[in-house]
Structures are given as C-alpha cells and as structure tokens.
Amino acid sequence: MKKRLTLLFIVVFVCALALSFAGCTPAAPEKKALEPGSNGTIILATTTSTQDSGLLEAILPAFESETGIKVNVVAVGTGKAIAMGTTGDADVLLVHARAQEDAFMAAGSGTERFDVMYNDFVVLGPKADPAQVKVNAPKDAVAAFTAIAAVPSTFVSRDDKSGTNTKELEIWQAANITPEGDWYIRTGSGMGDTLTVTNEKLGYTLADRATYANMKDTMSNLEIVCEGDPMLLNPYGVITVNPAINAKINASGAKAFADWIVSPATQELIASYKINGDQVFTPSAAQQ
Structure with missing residues (x-):
C-alpha cells in the first residue's frame, strides 16, 4: 500500500513538474456558439x-x-x-x-x-447619358434631375415610400419639378428590381451605392453619372x-x-x- 501511494505521489509530482516547465495550464472550456432560435x-x-x-x-x-x-x-x-x-x-x-x-x-x-x-446615394444612368448629366452635373443631384426632366429621359422610380424613394422625391421637390409622363416609370418595387428595370429601359434612377455595387456586374448598361453631393448622404x-x-x-x-x-x-x-x-x-x- 505504501509503495502504491509513493508511486502515485511520484507520478503526480512529475506531471506537475512537466506542466510547470512547459508553462501549461489547463485549457479553459471553449465557449460554444448558441443554436439560432434557442433564445427565441x-x-x-x-x-x-x-x-x-x-x-x-x-x-x-x-x-x-x-x-x-x-x-x-x-x-x-x-x-x-x-x-x-x-x-x-x-x-x-x-x-x-x-x-x-x-x-x-x-x-x-x-x-x-x-x-x-x-x-450615400448615387444617380445612375445609361452609358450614352442622353441628359449629359456626367458632363454638366456630376456632383449636383438637383441639376442632374433637372437635366433628366428637360430632355426628358427615362427615369425609373421605386415609388414605394422607401428611404430611397423619399430622397428621390426630396430632390425633385428641390428642383421644383413634379415628375410625370411616359418618361417617368414607377416600379413600386425594391432597389434590386428597380435597378433591373432601369438597366433594361436604359434609364436613370437613384440608388444606394451598396446595392448598386453588389449588382454592378449584372447592370451592364448603367454607370454612375452623379455622386458626391452632400444631399445624397x-x-x-x-x-x-x-x-x-x-x-x-x-x-x-x-x-x-x-x-x-x-x-x-x-x-x-x-x-x-x-x-x-x-x-x-x-x-x-x-x-x-
């Protein structure tokens, strides 16, 4: 019995000594990710x-x-x-x-x-840019909208009371323009769908930069024609x-x-x- 206790003591001592020299401490249990829905x-x-x-x-x-x-x-x-x-x-x-x-x-x-x-928001338009926004109003949203309406060129609106649509209407109001007519297309849809329609119609639209960036590869007919206006924050x-x-x-x-x-x-x-x-x-x- 005494020999067994002595042997056990030696084993414990050697293990402790090895841990000490290795600078090791018992690892803390790893925090597991919770299952989505487990807390509601x-x-x-x-x-x-x-x-x-x-x-x-x-x-x-x-x-x-x-x-x-x-x-x-x-x-x-x-x-x-x-x-x-x-x-x-x-x-x-x-x-x-x-x-x-x-x-x-x-x-x-x-x-x-x-x-x-x-x-920020950006004004997108067809590469041909019939309203010449990129040339005459590259950093002025009100001037850009004014030029689009003057042609008039196709403009595609979300018309869904979204934040983007709210900003668009704010710009039209600042330009003293009530957009109406065949050139003004209302989608009543989200940003992605509206961009798709704009690309197909070779029109202009107002978009948030992030959505356009994410869909840019499929928007082969569109490019940014106006950006950087503080109004577009x-x-x-x-x-x-x-x-x-x-x-x-x-x-x-x-x-x-x-x-x-x-x-x-x-x-x-x-x-x-x-x-x-x-x-x-x-x-x-x-x-x-």
Whole structure:
C-alpha cells in the first residue's frame, strides 16, 4: 500500500513538474456558439438595400450564434418597415429615412433609436447619358434631375415610400419639378428590381451605392453619372419597437439586437464588409 501511494505521489509530482516547465495550464472550456432560435426569435423590418447589398447575410450569423436569437428578416421599403413597427408586426427596425424615424419616435412607437452606419446615394444612368448629366452635373443631384426632366429621359422610380424613394422625391421637390409622363416609370418595387428595370429601359434612377455595387456586374448598361453631393448622404438607424403596442413584441430580443449592432465589434464587422474590395458602409454609432 505504501509503495502504491509513493508511486502515485511520484507520478503526480512529475506531471506537475512537466506542466510547470512547459508553462501549461489547463485549457479553459471553449465557449460554444448558441443554436439560432434557442433564445427565441425577433422580426427585423428593414430596407431592401440592407438585404440587396449583402450586408445582412454577412453580419447576422454572428448575432444569431452569439445570442441564440434567430432573426427573421422582412426586407421592404423604409415606409413599410416603419408601418410594421407602428402596428407591432416587427420587433426592431433598421431603416434610412430620418424624418420618418423621428416621427415614429415622437409618436411613442419606438423606445430607442441609435445611429448605425451611413453610405450615400448615387444617380445612375445609361452609358450614352442622353441628359449629359456626367458632363454638366456630376456632383449636383438637383441639376442632374433637372437635366433628366428637360430632355426628358427615362427615369425609373421605386415609388414605394422607401428611404430611397423619399430622397428621390426630396430632390425633385428641390428642383421644383413634379415628375410625370411616359418618361417617368414607377416600379413600386425594391432597389434590386428597380435597378433591373432601369438597366433594361436604359434609364436613370437613384440608388444606394451598396446595392448598386453588389449588382454592378449584372447592370451592364448603367454607370454612375452623379455622386458626391452632400444631399445624397444616406444614414441608417436602428429602432426598438415599443412593447406597449402589443404583447407579441419581443422587447428583450429587440434590445439585444440594437445593443449588438452598435457595439464596437459589430461596427468593425460593418466596416469590414466590402464589395469588390470597396467599403460600402461607414459605421456611425460612435459619432452620436
């Protein structure tokens, strides 16, 4: 018995000594990713631009694996996304029409709103550029729209109360023009579908830079004819929907998403998302 105890002591001592010399300590258990849906589900109402740009596909898996919360994405125009929040059919919004966002908050429909990121809008047109926008108004959105209407050249509008459509109408208003006639085509669709129609019709349109960048390879007839006007800035915000609207709203899940998307780690993830080597969204949570 004494020999066995002595032998056991020697083995333990040798092992401890070996670990000490190797600088080894027992490895901490690896943190496992949570299964999406294990902590519930949230409905994210967002714009077609965040979907069509490929951003959501790039960043949402990280949220789901870290939190175990599954994200059901409903990609519509900002107007429809905000309407979903108003009726309690979404838990959290990721949108880009500040005036509509502020009205939503003022009405008490949202609990918190944070800046998330921004990019910009661009005016796209056919390579022949019949309105000569690229020559005469390459950095002036109002002048570009004025030139398009003067020809008139085909212009394709989303006409869906989205953030992009809101910006488009703002530019027409600033130009003192009410667009109407056969040259003004309304799709009532998202950014991707509208770009496809514009490409087919050899027309002009207003698009967010990220969606165009993601679809550029299939838009062989289009190019950027106007960009860089401060009026074309395109900021995005996240809003948690007020749970007082109805009992089905997942308030805790919505807050977890809002906190996650403005966190430094996710802001870096957004900054690292590139299309053909170009950064298409600039994080802005730290600026507020």
